[in-house]
Amino acid sequence: MPDKIYNVLFLCTGNSARSILAESIMRKDGAGRFRSFSAGSHPKGAINPFALKVLKAATYPIDGMRSKSWLEFAAPDAPALDFVFTVCDAAAGEACPVWPGQPMTAHWGIEDPAAVQGTDLEKEAAFVAAFRYLKNRISIFMNLPLRSIDSLSLGAKLREIGKLEGSTYPHPKAG
Template structure:
């Protein structure tokens, strides 16, 4: 059996968050641009809000990242027959990390890259936007480290360890235990 991570090809990456309106949207856009040619980026949520947070769009646009095709959608789209098979699935919010995810076709590599929810910040407009900028920077840092990995030359165990290390970079939150 051939290892799907041993060949140079385009990898599908899904970023998950509960509402799919801020962090996962930021990550999708960042990887779409910074990983162009090596990665196809997607995002989804367990309980999608149905709209993208306007501050997420404002921050992405201010840094020159693409907005085309960004929408809040359910993770069920990516577990359905005919959906793109994911190579990597990253949770970027602690609530989603604690939820029972669908079974992803293809057994993707997974990791938790939790950061604070910028949409939960209260305060004036500048404070709220600053939270989105901080989230953007944390995600861009993680995604740049991920995109630089020599994926095809790493075995699954080493790659899994590297993905977990990326999740511990500056700005890390801790997942909440799921309710049993």
Template sequence: MSDRIYNVMFLCTGNTSRSVLAESILNRDGGGKFRAFSAGSYPKGIVNPFAIRVLDGNGYPTEGLRSKSWDEFSQPGAPVMDFVFTVCDNAAGETCPIWPGHPMTAHWGINDPAAVEGSDIEKQAAFVQAFRYLRNRISAFTSLPLASIDKMALGTKLREIGRAEGATSLCPDVA
């Protein structure tokens, strides 16, 4: 059994909701085999309070979560990523940094719960749905036999995960 810990980056433009949800989910559900990070191309500098509420309500860690730029991860001494997943269509269409180590990439886009307008109940429901979609994708990802699957098959599986329930229209084969 491998003791390898895989570094995983979740990217979104503002790094306030979807990518932060995914970071927390993988850090708890990754069974010690993954270290998750999130970042944005244009971070807003705050984590959406509904994201914190949904994570807290489901028993996921929120301490230390913050909205940050992907530039932090291009600095000397930054962790080298094994996987990079975009979770919003805008980030998927942007020119991403060149990641050291050439990580595997895929697009796992879901609709932005922070874009939902309406009552707090409607906003909360959008965040719960986003949380569920991301948790399902992450569960599928963590069950992959990473140590024994070849790179081409792994890439196919990662893209398939991105097409799971709740996928945005950009998901068929972006990465």
């Protein structure tokens, strides 16, 4: 019997930077095991040029990618989702649509690289950092024993991943 291919949706408000990076990373690194998607609650309608530049430089796919609404994934004919990850704090706080497939969800918030002010070099560096944080989370996620782990343990692991380096999750201050 062939292994299950899991459908993963990455959400952010604008679907122009972090969720796009995550979709591309999962598309390449999880090929054959995962099918990735991204969307936003208020999509900007265009992908941030720095996201495209960083993905191209790292040889990650950008073909067919577009900024789109999360409502596409709440429609009756949408793919049944197995996992939904919010990658920005604003999207995590919004009331999400009901997703087909009753997916497991977790918040993996990281700073918005598109919000960085400064030179193009500083902006690109923010996108490289976001790419690295997302790639790390996705790698750990893909190595979880998804077929054999119980849902309670899996949910806890998914939340732990969201608290890794680069997280916007509140960390205790060092004394």
